[in-house]
Amino acid sequence: DAGVIQSPRHEVTEMGQEVTLRCKPISGHDYLFWYRQTMMRGLELLIYFNNNVPIDDSGMPEDRFSAKMPNASFSTLKIQPSEPRDSAVYFCASSFRRHSGNTIYFGEGSWLTVV
């Protein structure tokens, strides 16, 4: 089976530009998570969805960040306007509630650099 698919893998953008990161979860999974990883703060949970509905967005750093899940096979994380401190690796992950242990599987990440 294909794993969690993220795009783009790498993005370099100028400060003030809009950035959209995309995620396709594993087919059949009903939970989707967005994480961010930096050297200073490690891996942080930003937001997660259950059955396409945002459940907890308390980790979203500020209003410049927004996430949507229009259907079960697609999610976006948008940053508008972007700032240099948003430079990080953004991971999408998914899981299926009824699987033993509800294991969470991660994508390979989107490496964002804002200059």
Add this chain to the structure above:
Amino acid sequence: DAKTTQPPSMDCAEGRAANLPCNHSTISGNEYVYWYRQIHSQGPQYIIHGLKNNETNEMASLIITEDRKSSTLILPHATLRDTAVYYCIVRVPLEGSQGNLIFGKGTKLSVKP
């Protein structure tokens, strides 16, 4: 804050068993112990999980103490490709926000030839 304590780094000789400890003295009765690892430049990878019994799969073994306050991940024959940061996480897999993965700093395992 993460509910686990791990040594920041460990070394292991190639071909030997790597034993990675984790302390989770405040674990609740319904919380599972999960292990993930992150190889440089890749996403976190699930390894194994358990509640109270020891578990084994094709990647590793998980030994959980009887009081569940600590556990050990065992890689039986470490290879250079096992060099990674290993995260021990406790969570309730089906309970809302408690079921999310909260990552600590992990243990950086270096496997040396």
